[in-house]
Amino acid sequence: MSDKAADRRILGQITKGSLISGLQAKLSDNVDIEDVRIGTFAVVDGDRNRFFSLLKDVSLASTNEDILLTPPTDDFDRRVHLGVSTYYELSLQPMLVAEKDAPGATPLPSTTVPPHFSTVFEATPEDVEQVFGKVDEFHPSVGSPIFMNPTIPVCLDLRKLAMRSNALFGRSGCGKSVLARIILGYLMQTDAFVNLVFDMHNEFGWTATSEEGGSVDSLRKLLGQRVAIFTLDPKSPLYGHGQAYDFEVQVPLNEIRCSDMELLGAELALSQAQRETMYKLEERWGEKTWLARFLKLEPQEIEGAAEELGATNVETLKVLSRKLGRFKKLPFLKEAVSDDTVRRIRDYIGAGKHVVIQFGRYNDLLTYILVANILTRRLHEDYARDTDAARAEGREGPTPLIITIEEAHKFLDPSVAGSTVFGAIAREARKYRLVLFLIDQRPSGIDDEILSQVGTRIVGKLDDERDIDAALSGRPNQGTLKVLVNNMVERQFLLTGYALPMPVVIDAKEYGSFCKEMQATGGRVRGELERRKLELTGDDELEL
Amino acid sequence: MIDRIGEVIEASTTRFRAQREELDNPPAFGSFVKVPSGPDITSYAIVYNVYETSIDASRRPMAMGLTEEELKAQQPQIFEMIRLEFEAAIVGFKDQGGAVKAYLPPWPPRIHAFVGACGPEEVISLTEDLDFIRAINALPGLPTDELIAAAVRVAYQNRDCDAEFLVKAGQEIAIMLKEEYERARSILRRVGHVG
Numbered sequence: 001m002s003d004k005a006a007d008r009r010i011l012g013q014i015t016k017g018s019l020i021s022g023l024q025a026k027l028s029d030n031v032d033i034e035d036v037r038i039g040t041f042a043v044v045d046g047d048r049n050r051f052f053s054l055l056k057d058v059s060l061a062s063t064n065e066d067i068l069l070t071p072p073t074d075d076f077d078r079r080v081h082l083g084v085s086t087y088y089e090l091s092l093q094p095m096l097v098a099e100k101d102a103p104g105a106t107p108l109p110s111t112t113v114p115p116h117f118s119t120v121f122e123a124t125p126e127d128v129e130q131v132f133g134k135v136d137e138f139h140p141s142v143g144s145p146i147f148m149n150p151t152i153p154v155c156l157d158l159r160k161l162a163m164r165s166n167a168l169f170g171r172s173g174c175g176k177s178v179l180a181r182i183i184l185g186y187l188m189q190t191d192a193f194v195n196l197v198f199d200m201h202n203e204f205g206w207t208a209t210s211e212e213g214g215s216v217d218s219l220r221k222l223l224g225q226r227v228a229i230f231t232l233d234p235k236s237p238l239y240g241h242g243q244a245y246d247f248e249v250q251v252p253l254n255e256i257r258c259s260d261m262e263l264l265g266a267e268l269a270l271s272q273a274q275r276e277t278m279y280k281l282e283e284r285w286g287e288k289t290w291l292a293r294f295l296k297l298e299p300q301e302i303e304g305a306a307e308e309l310g311a312t313n314v315e316t317l318k319v320l321s322r323k324l325g326r327f328k329k330l331p332f333l334k335e336a337v338s339d340d341t342v343r344r345i346r347d348y349i350g351a352g353k354h355v356v357i358q359f360g361r362y363n364d365l366l367t368y369i370l371v372a373n374i375l376t377r378r379l380h381e382d383y384a385r386d387t388d389a390a391r392a393e394g395r396e397g398p399t400p401l402i403i404t405i406e407e408a409h410k411f412l413d414p415s416v417a418g419s420t421v422f423g424a425i426a427r428e429a430r431k432y433r434l435v436l437f438l439i440d441q442r443p444s445g446i447d448d449e450i451l452s453q454v455g456t457r458i459v460g461k462l463d464d465e466r467d468i469d470a471a472l473s474g475r476p477n478q479g480t481l482k483v484l485v486n487n488m489v490e491r492q493f494l495l496t497g498y499a500l501p502m503p504v505v506i507d508a509k510e511y512g513s514f515c516k517e518m519q520a521t522g523g524r525v526r527g528e529l530e531r532r533k534l535e536l537t538g539d540d541e542l543e544l
Numbered sequence: 545m546i547d548r549i550g551e552v553i554e555a556s557t558t559r560f561r562a563q564r565e566e567l568d569n570p571p572a573f574g575s576f577v578k579v580p581s582g583p584d585i586t587s588y589a590i591v592y593n594v595y596e597t598s599i600d601a602s603r604r605p606m607a608m609g610l611t612e613e614e615l616k617a618q619q620p621q622i623f624e625m626i627r628l629e630f631e632a633a634i635v636g637f638k639d640q641g642g643a644v645k646a647y648l649p650p651w652p653p654r655i656h657a658f659v660g661a662c663g664p665e666e667v668i669s670l671t672e673d674l675d676f677i678r679a680i681n682a683l684p685g686l687p688t689d690e691l692i693a694a695a696v697r698v699a700y701q702n703r704d705c706d707a708e709f710l711v712k713a714g715q716e717i718a719i720m721l722k723e724e725y726e727r728a729r730s731i732l733r734r735v736g737h738v739g
């Protein structure tokens with residue numbers, strides 16, 4: 001263990017600070033200011049304790065106001081005054097602390113500060129390990145601390161991750177989907193949780209497209225049959241060449257409620273009058289039949305229907321008919337379905353398999369929101385019922401389920417979060433063994449209360465100030481974290497929250513190396529899976 | 545044995561005055577000189593004043609309107625009447641054990657002691673400790689700013705123009721004068737003007 005102070009690169013010495021606002025250090029003369037980077041993981045050695053900290057700011061300081069009024073003009077002058085009249089100051093936020101002579105001790109939240117003139121060092125791989133632990137099945141590495149060697153692992157505690165709803169935020173193209181694949185892949189590999197992924201852009205199935213336009217292996221290819229592919233678009237070019245789907249999703253019209261339409265408010269641009277009319281239809285024609293019946297109305301029948309409903313504007317009904325008419329073009333919406341999708345999902349997850357629902361060419365928001373909402377609502381009902389029953393009988397409930405949704409703000413904006421199933425799941429925490437994994441570009445669109453329930457946040461580059469604020473809302477040291485997020489680039493993520501001992505900015509793991517890892521463990525894992533499947537089902541009903 | 549450039553004619557703890565036998569090659573302002581001060585002690589000093597005066601204090605030299613060459617040809621006796629003197633401030637010494645210190649020696653040089661020029665090694669060892677700058681700055685009643693700049697330049701040249709040394713010396717000046725930024729700047733400008 002290279003713990004001797006001599007092996008460590010010195011960054012500076014503590015000069016002042018406080019626990020709340022952070023520490024100030026004078027940069028060492030032999031460190032080039034241009035090599036100092038915000039987000040660096042640093043340690044401060046006090047007399048007895050080591051403080052694990054994040055570098056949050058670098059500033060220029062001077063001992064004399066006069067030099068600022070008449071700054072040095074030539075190179076000699078500048079070199080003379082550097083480090084004498086002017087110097088650089090580092091701002092650090094201490095996060096965790098551990099006793100120095102107890103190597104391997106678990107660092108705890110910092111409750112004090114190091115003494116004056118304590119030395120600030122760049123963190124070593126040993127420091128990273130002391131804080132983030134060693135890699136194992138339940139603690140996979142998802143990346144490395146920025147500015148450190150990419151082989152140094154930052155491990156995510158999967159058990160803690162799966163205990164709460166989580167979120168992955170970042171602007172388009174920052175690497176959310178890739179990192180989500182990596183995290184989901186590791187979650188799936190443990191066999192301790194099951195996953196349901198609403199795969200809007202067809203990236204979590206057999207393959208995904210890379211930035212360069214090529215195709216890379218995705219979850220089904222990497223994890224084999226433990227991942228089942230459900231699709232709304234069986235004719236999509238995604239399938240074929242030995243890459244089959246497992247189940248065709250059909251949604252019966254009788255499961256679409258008026259309340260589902262609320263979520264589609266923006267997509268359908270429904271007016272208040274149109275929504276009221278819709279509720280009237282549901283009330284008069286029945287919860288299960290109203291939509292099928294309404295969609296079948298011929299234009300000449302609309303006036304008659306308006307009369308039947310009473311006090312209904314014919315024009316409103318006509319517009320509504322045109323708007324909901326979009327559903328007629330969706331082939332997976334059927335009056336009668338050949339198989340019940342939710343039951344099938346239950347079968348698969350009951351057997352410890354993961355389900356990826358792909359949207360094929362129907363990857364518009366309207367379809368995505370509608371389908372994700374309907375299926376999740378029923379699953380939630382099932383899970384709630386089963387969990388309650390199991391609890392009453394003193395059994396263990398269903399396998400914990402993690403539901404991944406993209407465009408999360410569409411499901412959880414403040415106007416709908418109170419009434420949708422997603423809002424309910426997020427608020428119930430783990431009561432029914434169901435949690436969400438939210439992926440979104442616009443965290444500011446998500447209801448605050450929901451955000452406050454999110455256990456672990458993974459925040460990529462965001463441009464909008466409001467999004468950054470929302471993504472970090474309620475986190476301790478929000479100011480520091482905000483600076484870090486402001487300084488990130490693509491494929492860098494701030495990890496903060498329940499599944500991590502302290503916040504850290506990482507370079508996400510290279511997807512290629514993740515794939516290699518999965519392929520290397522794939523054999524062992526598949527053998528294990530076969531064994532478990534037999535144990536779980538006792539027959540080959542699920543053989544695909 | 546000292547390569548003689550002068551002889552002490554007046555001495556105190558902090559400075560001395562020496563007389564040079566010839567008028568040519570006077571010691572430069574800011575140059576380092578050495579002189580014995582007591583048993584086995586060599587004092588080091590910095591030249592801060594050089595002047596030519598008449599031997600006979602009662603006879604003032606008069607303007608002649610001739611160039612130096614013309615004077616030498618026509619009035620050579622004039623030069624017999626002039627002598628060259630210089631004053632130096634003591635800034636350090638080499639003790640009996642040979643260690644160089646950048647502070648005042650216990651005794652002043654003796655009158656009639658011979659003064660010699662310091663060689664590069666002596667200049668380097670005396671200026672290794674940048675405290676010599678503070679020693680100069682502490683000298684009362686002298687053009688210390690000019691003297692600091694000149695001494696630093698001499699020390700730099702004796703180090704084969706080591707830029708690192710110049711920056712370090714500059715920083716010493718900046719630290720010493722941190723309350724007097726403008727003064728530090730003006731010294732540094734003079735220090736920085738080296739070839």
Ligand SMILES: Nc1ncnc2c1ncn2[C@@H]1O[C@H](COP(=O)(O)OP(=O)(O)OP(=O)(O)O)[C@@H](O)[C@H]1O
Pocket residue numbers: 170171172173174175176177178179209210211212441491508509510511512
């Ligand atoms: N960890 C990574 N390893 C290798 N390539 C990556 C990684 N992260 C991102 N990329 C590259 O960047 C591209 C964009 O990343 P990704 O699709 O994950 O962005 P996104 O944040 O999901 O964007 P959007 O919001 O538009 O869906 C990927 O196609 C991939 O080529």
Ligand SMILES: [Mg+2]
Pocket residue numbers: 176177178201
């Ligand atoms: Mg994406």
